[in-house]
Amino acid sequence: MAMTVEPIARVARALSSLPGIGPKSAQRLAYHLLNSPDADIEELADALRALKGSVVVCSSCFNVTSSDPCSVCSDSQRDRSFLCVVERPSDIAPIERTGRFHGLYHVLHGSLSPSKGIGPEDLKLAELLPRLRSAEVTELILATNPTLEGEATAMYIRQMVASVDVKVTKLARGLPYGADLEYADDMTLGQAIELRQGF
Amino acid sequence: MSASRDYQVEGIVIRHVAIGERDKLVTLLTPDQGKVSAVAKSARRPGSSLGPCLETLSHARFHCIRRRSTDLIVQAQTISTFTSIMSDLWSTSCGLYLAEFVDACTVEGSPGSASYDLLLCTLREIDHAGCDDVVLRYFELRLLDTLGFCPSLKRCVHCGGALQPVENGLSASLGGAVCADCLDHCADARTLSVDALKVMRFWLTADLATARRVKPGDPLARELDEQLHRFLVHVLQRDLKSRSWLARLRTERLLTTNP
Numbered sequence: 001m002a003m004t005v006e007p008i009a010r011v012a013r014a015l016s017s018l019p020g021i022g023p024k025s026a027q028r029l030a031y032h033l034l035n036s037p038d039a040d041i042e043e044l045a046d047a048l049r050a051l052k053g054s055v056v057v058c059s060s061c062f063n064v065t066s067s068d069p070c071s072v073c074s075d076s077q078r079d080r081s082f083l084c085v086v087e088r089p090s091d092i093a094p095i096e097r098t099g100r101f102h103g104l105y106h107v108l109h110g111s112l113s114p115s116k117g118i119g120p121e122d123l124k125l126a127e128l129l130p131r132l133r134s135a136e137v138t139e140l141i142l143a144t145n146p147t148l149e150g151e152a153t154a155m156y157i158r159q160m161v162a163s164v165d166v167k168v169t170k171l172a173r174g175l176p177y178g179a180d181l182e183y184a185d186d187m188t189l190g191q192a193i194e195l196r197q198g199f
Numbered sequence: 200m201s202a203s204r205d206y207q208v209e210g211i212v213i214r215h216v217a218i219g220e221r222d223k224l225v226t227l228l229t230p231d232q233g234k235v236s237a238v239a240k241s242a243r244r245p246g247s248s249l250g251p252c253l254e255t256l257s258h259a260r261f262h263c264i265r266r267r268s269t270d271l272i273v274q275a276q277t278i279s280t281f282t283s284i285m286s287d288l289w290s291t292s293c294g295l296y297l298a299e300f301v302d303a304c305t306v307e308g309s310p311g312s313a314s315y316d317l318l319l320c321t322l323r324e325i326d327h328a329g330c331d332d333v334v335l336r337y338f339e340l341r342l343l344d345t346l347g348f349c350p351s352l353k354r355c356v357h358c359g360g361a362l363q364p365v366e367n368g369l370s371a372s373l374g375g376a377v378c379a380d381c382l383d384h385c386a387d388a389r390t391l392s393v394d395a396l397k398v399m400r401f402w403l404t405a406d407l408a409t410a411r412r413v414k415p416g417d418p419l420a421r422e423l424d425e426q427l428h429r430f431l432v433h434v435l436q437r438d439l440k441s442r443s444w445l446a447r448l449r450t451e452r453l454l455t456t457n458p
Contacts, residue, residue: 020218020219020220112444114292114295114296114299114440114441114444114445115214115255115295115296115298115299115302115439115440115441116440117440117443119444119447147254148254148255148256148285148291148295151285151286151291152288152291152292152295155286155287155288155291156288159288176245176246179246183248184248185248185250185251185252185275185277186251186276186277186280187251187277187280188251190280190282
């Protein structure tokens with residue numbers, strides 16, 4: 001049986017606990033790190049140490065940030081009448097990249113999943129209502145993922161905020177840019193036809 | 200000569216989990232092969248043509264490649280889209296409950312034709328006419344029946360005697376109805392009203408559309424719910440997570456349709 005030196009095995013064990021990394025990949029990465037220059041290893045170790053210590057959750061929008069409130073919430077140029085609800089902190093970056101949205105965000109940190117036992121109390125849903133009740137928000141944009149759980153979350157929020165005087169919208173569904181109509185799936189194409197717009 | 204590695208299968212997605220960066224492990228209920236698991240590469244990538252066919256409750260035809268480990272889904276074509284289910288919180292939640300129940304009750308490799316027909320028929324009914332207690336209880340009872348776990352409702356499971364039209368009992372551990380005389384001898388038996396016994400017997404012989412014509416009142420609906428719930432918890436040795444979600448939706452009255 002092949003023996004692995006304990007420090008390498010320890011790194012491999014730690015790496016294999018990460019999502020998507022199996023024991024073999026973890027071992028390859030451990031040997032790669034062993035052969036890397038000391039400066040690279042120091043940089044990685046510093047970055048990992050700083051990750052937990054310097055990242056906090058914004059008390060307003062619940063995005064992960066290095067300062068509380070986050071750069072979006074503290075930006076006076078942002079349009080506070082629009083509030084966009086996303087499932088995960090990583091969903092904010094692609095929306096920001098479009099350059100089309102200048103409002104604020106609210107991160108749920110997940111989506112409702114009845115079969116996994118994830119309910120409203122496991123998400124940042126209770127914190128949404130006080131934000132909506134502030135006079136500034138006029139439109140709530142539901143940008144949950146177009147999955148069954150994402151749709152269920154959006155429908156739950158729509159019902160939850162029914163008593164609040166705010167316009168509720170949802171991201172449009174349709175064909176991705178550069179797609180070939182022939183290979184579009186029925187549901188996406190059906191929604192694209194249903195939600196067609198004047199041209 | 201080796202069998203072809205490619206095969207096509209019709210199925211309903213009853214569960215999926217994300218694996219790796221962009222892949223999905225999908226569990227299908229199929230008529231020919233029962234419950235099947237397969238990997239769909241890059242299915243989580245935006246614009247993937249596979250993605251929409253791999254959501255829970257998707258009914259599609261899948262083109263798969265047999266592998267030594269888990270099979271691979273390479274193409275998928277939607278057969279039917281349950282748009283009404285997808286656009287209503289209560290119906291979506293009921294659909295997810297059915298999928299979780301089927302997943303919990305079935306094992307890979309066992310025949311699945313009857314379970315598949317029942318799930319498809321029930322989803323079509325919910326999509327067409329919404330979901331209520333009758334649909335959920337009917338599905339529970341019929342799936343238990345399909346899998347051989349149906350409560351025995353013909354004769355007393357304790358003494359073998361005929362059941363009289365009086366208040367009898369239902370024992371999950373003994374697997375069926377017990378007569379009034381044996382009720383005290385079965386520790387886990389709960390009283391079973393004549394109406395509840397009749398309704399369950401009727402459901403076992405009727406199709407869903409016919410079963411829905413019976414509208415049990417609140418006390419009877421509650422009794423059927425409790426009896427079948429005890430039974431399925433005994434069979435599964437655990438409760439279903441989505442069941443408490445359905446109860447919560449009722450309590451909070453966050454419903455778009457009246458169940």
